[in-house]
Amino acid sequence: MNRFLLRVPLMCCALAVGSGCVTSTVDEMTFNEPAEGIGDASVVILGRRHASDYETEPDFIECVGDHIASRDKSINVIGELEFINALYPWFEPRTAPLRPEDIDRLLLQEPVAEKMAELKTEYMIWIDGSTVRTDSAGSMTCGIGPGGAGCFGFGTWGNDANYEATIWDFTDKAEVGRINTSASGQSYMPAVVVPIPIIAPVQGTACDGIGDQLLEFLSSEF
Template sequence: MKKHLLVSLTLAATGLLGGCVTSTVDEMVFNTPTLENMEDASVVILGRRHASDYETEPDFIKCVGDHVRRGNGSVEIIGELEFMNALYPWFEPRTAPLRPADIDRLLLQPPVADKLAELKTEYMIWIDGSTVQTNASGSMSCGVGPGGAGCFGFGTWGNDSDYEATIWDFTDKAEVGRVSTSTSGQSYMPAVVVPIPIIAPVKGTACDSLGDQLLQFLSSGY
């Protein structure tokens, strides 16, 4: 039985040594996991890199995988590089499947079908997106004088993170859910003699937000 669920959540956070961060998460689930025990299956999280103007950062993909792994040790996460090496060249940017319907094409290749069976791959999660810097402003000057070296000024810049995770079920050969997060934050660099960066953890917040939603999805099969 199909289940449609749409959740939207907005969070704002500030830290003593961190800038302000705002995060919005949207979740749409078509089918929750039906496996009685996720210990009998594995999950791979991959980054989309077929666009010409950006790539989904490998460190972000690793961050999300680590977040899910820490949250539920029973969910086996296959590392992105390990998976791509094991199935080279089928998941390189030029050859990677773009739609769930492409799964059938992949499974017609005996080496691919055998390796996926060996890895017990049940869910494949594609993450598409990036973090970019925006609206930098301010100025800072540094120099050396009789009293020593120092800097004076003030700078500020923003960062926006936008990521979407698409969940594929390899057994049903279908898309079963999507999760997206939009996170923005403002960082500051005041300097009176010594520059003091006040960094907004934008990418880290996006990783935690996306990881929490994927963890909730994968853990619902228990």
């Protein structure tokens, strides 16, 4: 009996450590890769927020930035909020440039041109997309009583992530690449007294996929 009681938490831990399966696809098309890397210039990664029914998640943008900066320490990635605050109001959803040619119009303003030069922005990467929940099924009941609390049941849900990164060369005012990543996965949550989430890291996989491709483009080491 004691052995069985010991095994239950161990099984729970093993299941909790495991994660659901994710299928991911990455498409890439880039030109004029900087063969020597980007030197002491910097990169900014921004989320597109024009659509009315979804918004590119700020934490996804942060995840891609961290992915690049942690793997190649020589690449300076400017934080999204830091950049849009420094250049307010020119990168708000209403005013953000939609085409690389629009950068020229922005640089006509002396304070904007000075700030851009100060930040040494060489590449501007726009990411557009979101992660959505596709379906869910199952049911779970939880109860609490004088003897304790517990849940019983089973739940499952799917997530789809679809993101596209567009790379703008700031010096040439031209688009130099597009990277598309899509990922989907199914998460499960069985519950026998304790709910055990087996989460499919869909957004994380999409972040790694897009981050790896951007690293290949920006870094001389990859």
